[in-house]
Amino acid sequence: MAILITGGAGYIGSHTVVVLIEAGYEVVVFDNFCNSSDKSIKRVEEIVGKFIPLVEGDIRNSIDLEKVFENYSIDAVIHFAGLKAVGESVAEPLKYYDNNIHGTAVLCEVMQKYGCKSIVFSSSATVYGDPHTTPIQEHFPLSATNPYGRTKLFIEEMLRDIFVADNQWKIALLRYFNPVGAHISGVIGEDPNGIPNNLMPFITQTAIGRREFLSVFGDDYDTVDGTGVRDYIHVVDLALGHLKAVEKLHTFESVMAINLGTGRGYSVLEVVNAFEKASNKAVPYKITPRRSGDVAKCYADPTYAKDVLGWEATRDINQMCEDSWRWQSNNPNGY
Ligand code: NAD
Ligand code: WQD
Numbered sequence: 001m002a003i004l005i006t007g008g009a010g011y012i013g014s015h016t017v018v019v020l021i022e023a024g025y026e027v028v029v030f031d032n033f034c035n036s037s038d039k040s041i042k043r044v045e046e047i048v049g050k051f052i053p054l055v056e057g058d059i060r061n062s063i064d065l066e067k068v069f070e071n072y073s074i075d076a077v078i079h080f081a082g083l084k085a086v087g088e089s090v091a092e093p094l095k096y097y098d099n100n101i102h103g104t105a106v107l108c109e110v111m112q113k114y115g116c117k118s119i120v121f122s123s124s125a126t127v128y129g130d131p132h133t134t135p136i137q138e139h140f141p142l143s144a145t146n147p148y149g150r151t152k153l154f155i156e157e158m159l160r161d162i163f164v165a166d167n168q169w170k171i172a173l174l175r176y177f178n179p180v181g182a183h184i185s186g187v188i189g190e191d192p193n194g195i196p197n198n199l200m201p202f203i204t205q206t207a208i209g210r211r212e213f214l215s216v217f218g219d220d221y222d223t224v225d226g227t228g229v230r231d232y233i234h235v236v237d238l239a240l241g242h243l244k245a246v247e248k249l250h251t252f253e254s255v256m257a258i259n260l261g262t263g264r265g266y267s268v269l270e271v272v273n274a275f276e277k278a279s280n281k282a283v284p285y286k287i288t289p290r291r292s293g294d295v296a297k298c299y300a301d302p303t304y305a306k307d308v309l310g311w312e313a314t315r316d317i318n319q320m321c322e323d324s325w326r327w328q329s330n331n332p333n334g335y
Helices: 011-022 039-048 062-071 086-091 093-113 147-165 199-207 235-251 268-279 303-309 317-330
Strands: 002-006 026-031 054-056 074-079 118-124 170-176 178-180 214-217 232-234 256-260 285-288
Touching: 002 011, 011 026, 011 039, 011 235, 026 062, 054 062, 062 093, 074 093, 074 235, 086 093, 086 147, 093 118, 093 147, 118 147, 118 235, 147 170, 170 235, 178 199, 178 235, 199 214, 199 268, 199 317, 214 268, 232 235, 232 317, 235 256, 235 303, 256 303, 268 317
Parallel strands: 002 026, 002 074, 026 054, 074 118, 118 170, 170 256, 178 232, 214 285
Antiparallel strands: none
């Protein structure tokens, strides 16, 4: 019996593969490498000292997926595969609707055909839109501020409908806050294409000299120092949350939406300071205007995850920065 990891060659997927293998699970990775390569899985094999079955295919292609279900006995799916660049989703919404929503529909159809009805889905804190208040609890109103976020919201709804139609399905909607960090070995990590959109890879690329300076998007928010506050979570803690979700899935009697965050917010400048301390590198920055669509504060109330999964994040901002830096300095140009 194995767990199918769609998007398993990507940033969060590759770290989750390590955690699952170390916990004794068999996995099959499925990826079309549109935002990754098989190098990450080769590196995971180095870490765990084991061969990892890897199938190249697209979740929108039922024939690709059926091959996996024919060749392996799949117990459950962790569904990471998706496009995630907010700006690109505004420019090319149909690409996102097709890849993320249509892709998930095809995946669920194939799962249903093969009697596999357990899925852990990569949702996002983006489904809370611009939250009225923080910390954010799972019952807060949902909304989207861009097409990427809308795909996450719609997929959540689609999975709820699937459960209503057949309540044998076991479904976890894991809403990640801001994943950062890397495996402690420094062998796998985040390797964005082109200019990073997210804060941490922009910081690490500035520290290594690939970028001249960090633009801090706005210092006039109603926050501790005026810069945006987010709930950064170590990717290994996030991966461990998936392990817990897989272990608990069979006990779920309804669709479970669960925040995966630390409960602690850090401003952009606090992250820059923590990073400089952890890496002993300077991160030159300039304050620039706000980025459109950004919210002032976004951080989780992680109580529910502790209650239902018995999970909580343990790695602090210092470790997040140290591990991000180890990955970047060992791999200045990524994989
Ligand atoms: P990533 O881009 O590193 O990984 C996604 C993987 O999915 C890539 O390897 C990509 O090649 C693959 N993929 C994409 N479309 C595919 C398709 N049609 N068929 C097969 N494979 C496909 O991204 P990540 O940061 O690891 O994110 C994983 C998931 O978590 C995504 O669904 C993302 O939306 C979600 N998420 C990420 C963040 C974040 O900040 N990183 C936050 C919240 C949610
Ligand atoms: C964090 C903070 C920026 C870059 C995005 C997606 C969200 C989710 C996670 C997938 C903010 C500031 C950033 C920079 C900066 N992804 N910043 N200079 O915006 O919270 O969330 O990634 O689901 O959907 O929207 O993360 O890392 O882009 O930004 O000042 O060069 O850093 O303004 O305050 P965000 P981020």
